[in-house]
Amino acid sequence: MDDLYDMLHARLSASLQTLPDKPRETPDSALRALWFAAAGEPCSVVAAARDPLPPLLDDSARQSLARLVDRRLAGEPLAYLTGRGHFLGLELLAGSAALIPREETELLARACVELLRTATEHHPPRVVDVCTGSGNLAFAIAHHVPAAEVLGADISAEALALAERNREHLGLPRVEFRCGDLLAPFGARFDGTVDLIACAPPYILSAKVEQMAPEISAHEPRLAFDGGPLGVSILLRLLEESPRLLRAGGWLAFEAGLGQGPAMARRLGRDPHYDEVRTLIDDHGEVRALLARRA
Numbered sequence: 628m629d630d631l632y633d634m635l636h637a638r639l640s641a642s643l644q645t646l647p648d649k650p651r652e653t654p655d656s657a658l659r660a661l662w663f664a665a666a667g668e669p670c671s672v673v674a675a676a677r678d679p680l681p682p683l684l685d686d687s688a689r690q691s692l693a694r695l696v697d698r699r700l701a702g703e704p705l706a707y708l709t710g711r712g713h714f715l716g717l718e719l720l721a722g723s724a725a726l727i728p729r730e731e732t733e734l735l736a737r738a739c740v741e742l743l744r745t746a747t748e749h750h751p752p753r754v755v756d757v758c759t760g761s762g763n764l765a766f767a768i769a770h771h772v773p774a775a776e777v778l779g780a781d782i783s784a785e786a787l788a789l790a791e792r793n794r795e796h797l798g799l800p801r802v803e804f805r806c807g808d809l810l811a812p813f814g815a816r817f818d819g820t821v822d823l824i825a826c827a828p829p830y831i832l833s834a835k836v837e838q839m840a841p842e843i844s845a846h847e848p849r850l851a852f853d854g855g856p857l858g859v860s861i862l863l864r865l866l867e868e869s870p871r872l873l874r875a876g877g878w879l880a881f882e883a884g885l886g887q888g889p890a891m892a893r894r895l896g897r898d899p900h901y902d903e904v905r906t907l908i909d910d911h912g913e914v915r916a917l918l919a920r921r922a
Contacts, residue, residue: 631689632658632680635696642700646840648729649705651676651713657705658696664709665692671713671721672705702842714763717770720793724785725760726851732827734907735882735916736764739825740771742878742918751776752822755872757809758861760851762790762802764825769802780805780812783850809861810868821872823880826865830884832858858884862891870900873921880918888914895919 639654646652651672660675665688668681683689695708704727706712712721714728715736721727743752751774756765759779769777779802781787787804794802805812810824831852836844843852854860862883869879879901883891888906892914895904900922907916 631683631692632662635692638696638700644840644842646842648731649727650730652705657699660705660709660711661692661695661699664711665689665695669709669711671709671711671718673713674711674718675709702845704842704846707846712761712763715767715771717763717766717797719761719763719766720789720796721761722789723846724783724789724848726847728761728763731909731915732764732882733767734909735825735827735880736767738907738916738918739764739768739823739880742880743768743772743775743823746822753820754778754823754825755780755810755813755817755821756825757781757865758826758828758851759790759804760786760827762793762804764827765790765802765804766793766797766799768823768825769799770797777801778803778805778813780807780810782806782808783848786848786851809864810872813872817872819872819874822874822877824865824869824872824878826861826881828854828861828865828881830854830858830862830882830887832856854884859887859891862887866891866894866898870921875921877921878918879921880916882916883914885913885915888917891917 643654656672656676660672663670663675666681706721706727712719712728715733754775754777756779759765759781765777765779790804829852831854836853892906895901901919902922903920905918906914909915
C-alpha cells in the first residue's frame with residue numbers, strides 16, 4: 628500500500644493544480660479522497676483527511692484508483708470524481724448537475740443559523756433558500772435549526788434532482804424543494820410570512836466565464852455561476868423581489884462576488900424596505916455576504 632500511495636502522491640504533487648476557492652484540496656487530501664472512492668467508501672475531502680485509509684482489496688480497486696488520479700490530473704473536479712462534498716459539517720452527495728459547495732459559502736450559512744437561533748419570534752421560522760443547487764445551504768440550516776421550516780428552489784430540474792437525493796441521503800425529509808425562477812415558486816400565500824430568504828446566487832460576469840479555470844468552466848454548470856453581463860443580474864432581482872415574502876423583521880441573506888459587496892450594501896442602505904444592513908467579511912477582508920432586515 629505504501630509504495631502505491633507514494634507513487635500516486637508523487638504524481639499529484641508534481642502535476643495537480645488546485646484552485647483558491649477549494650482550499651481543502653491538496654495532493655495528500657485529494658489522493659486520500661480518491662483512495663476512499665476506489666475502495667468503495669466514498670467521502671468528501673474533509674472526511675478523507677480525517678479518517679484512516681481503508682485497504683484497497685484487489686487489483687480492480689487499484690486500477691480504479693489509478694484511473695481516478697488520471698482523471699483528476701486531467702481537470703475533473705475532485706468532488707465529482709468522489710461523488711461527495713462537505714458543507715458546514717454535512718457530508719453531501721455531489722454531481723455535475725450542481726455547483727460544488729464552497730467553503731466561502733459557509734460564512735453565509737453560519738450567519739443564517741445564528742439569525743434564526745437568536746430570533747425573538749415564538750413561531751417556527753420559515754426559510755426560503757433560492758438558487759439552492761445541491762441543497763447545501765438549505766440542509767445546513769435545517770440540520771442546525773431543527774425547528775425551521777425550510778423550502779428550497781432552483782430553476783434547474785437537474786440540480787433539484789440532486790437536492791432530492793441529498794434529502795434522502797442526509798435524512799432530512801422535511802426540507803421541501805420547488806422548481807422555478809428565483810422567488811417565482813412562492814406565490815401569494817407566502818407573502819409576508821418568511822423569516823429568512825437565503826441565496827448563494829450566480830455572480831460571475833458572463834464575459835469572464837470562459838476565462839475561468841477549465842476545472843470550473845468545463846465541468847461545473849454555467850447556470851450556477853453566470854450572473855449576467857454585469858454579474859449582478861440575479862442579485863438585483865433578489866433585492867427587488869424579496870420584500871414581498873419577508874415578514875417585518877425578517878432577513879434577506881445572500882452571498883456576493885469579490886468587489887460586489889460594498890455596492891450591494893450601499894444599495895440596500897438606500898432601500899426603504901430594509902432598516903438594517905450588515906456585511907460579512909472573509910479572512911481576506913472582502914465583503915462576501917450581506918444581511919438586510921425587513922423594515
